[in-house]
Amino acid sequence: MSAPVLFVIVGKNEPLFEAEIDTHSSVGAPGQNDLSTRQNYFVLHSALDLVEKSAWTTNSMYLRVVDKVNHQQVSTFLTAANVKFMLLHGGKGEEVVKNFFNEVYGYYVKLSMNPFYKYDTPITSKAFEARVRAAARAYLS
Amino acid sequence: VELCPISPLSFSPKQAICAMSRSSSSILDRPLGRSAGRSPDGSVVSLSAFAYVYSELVQYHQGRAASISELERRLESAGYGVGLKVLEMTAYRAKETKRETRLMSILHFVSASVWKALFGKAADSLERSIDHTDEFMIIDYEPLASTFVSVPPDLGQLSADAYVSGIIAGVLDGAGFSARVTAHSVTVEEGEYTKQGGNSMPGLPPRKDKAVFLVKFSPEVLSRDAALER
Numbered sequence: 046m047s048a049p050v051l052f053v054i055v056g057k058n059e060p061l062f063e064a065e066i067d068t069h070s071s072v073g074a075p076g077q078n079d080l081s082t083r084q085n086y087f088v089l090h091s092a093l094d095l096v097e098k099s100a101w102t103t104n105s106m107y108l109r110v111v112d113k114v115n116h117q118q119v120s121t122f123l124t125a126a127n128v129k130f131m132l133l134h135g136g137k138g139e140e141v142v143k144n145f146f147n148e149v150y151g152y153y154v155k156l157s158m159n160p161f162y163k164y165d166t167p168i169t170s171k172a173f174e175a176r177v178r179a180a181a182r183a184y185l186s
Numbered sequence: 187v188e189l190c191p192i193s194p195l196s197f198s199p200k201q202a203i204c205a206m207s208r209s210s211s212s213i214l215d216r217p218l219g220r221s222a223g224r225s226p227d228g229s230v231v232s233l234s235a236f237a238y239v240y241s242e243l244v245q246y247h248q249g250r251a252a253s254i255s256e257l258e259r260r261l262e263s264a265g266y267g268v269g270l271k272v273l274e275m276t277a278y279r280a281k282e283t284k285r286e287t288r289l290m291s292i293l294h295f296v297s298a299s300v301w302k303a304l305f306g307k308a309a310d311s312l313e314r315s316i317d318h319t320d321e322f323m324i325i326d327y328e329p330l331a332s333t334f335v336s337v338p339p340d341l342g343q344l345s346a347d348a349y350v351s352g353i354i355a356g357v358l359d360g361a362g363f364s365a366r367v368t369a370h371s372v373t374v375e376e377g378e379y380t381k382q383g384g385n386s387m388p389g390l391p392p393r394k395d396k397a398v399f400l401v402k403f404s405p406e407v408l409s410r411d412a413a414l415e416r
Contacts, residue, residue, distance in 0.1 A: 100287075101287050101410065101414060102287075102414075103287070104284050104285055104286065104287045104288075104291075105283060105284055105285075106283040106284060106285055107283060123285060124274060124277070124285075125273050125274055125276075125277030125278075125285050125286075125360070125361060126270060126273050126274050126277075126360035126361060127285075127360070127361065127362050147283070150278070151218065151278070152214050153274075154218060154274050154275060154278040155213050155214050155216065155218055156213070156214065157270075157271055157274050157275075158213065158218075158271060158275060159213055163267070164267065164270040164271070164360070170214075172212045172214050173214060176214055
């Protein structure tokens, strides 16, 4: 029944990781129709300006909902090195989204400890993707 | 640059550096440790292991650098990547989900938390320059990287702690406060510093030089910080 959630990790210049996660199906995300997918990406990227604006006004990492479009909300989490985790969702609770972000934050820090991972480059690890999807299913459904 | 390690010292628990262990399971499963500055099983890296690897690093770059400043730049860029990772790791281990947005707080974060995570103790002092409002100094009386390094006179002002200034620059840049960080070796005045609790490096004479890390922030960082003040 629910629309899939879109999770994107954005570095300084470009997205580092993208995943469209259908939290209600038992397999990975099936193809959604192209138009709404593109729209979702557009909404997320246009919310980046708002994230930048509020990044310097608060010193907490979890920025809550930064933008609301139609029935969808964009929640954001900022790491210490200003890497942005953004989630486009249809109104999940604050606590739920915060826990999801914290779990992904843990995976991200572990990934960045890898000497072969260069900071601010796209994340290609399959293990990371699998864990993000599992966390999304665990927390966001 | 010569290196004279005395004997393989087994390091003292105070000189802890973040250790990364190899494993056959995915790194995403290994615990990251939630106490600031320590790996989860309390293991630390030996000082002599670091000193040997560091000496190789310096010799490698010296062979490829054409000038003193190029050698310094190479050491700094070697430390930069470490700084980015140390920032994320230390912030995560500190447990609070807070980032630093103000100049003074990021400097405190560097001189206290990052120093503890890397060297086992906080930096000895943090000062602000009187002549220039955009310059700050972090002072360490026992800089780790240059412990076993003696700089020959033809290398002039080179400080072996350029690697550490690269780490600091990486931490500051990652957090959004771009800065130019340089390391300087300054002679300690008589009576300026008395060690509490005995020599932390048993078997070695007390250090005659302290390391001063000069941090010069870019203008946009200062103007942003001033705007936040209001």
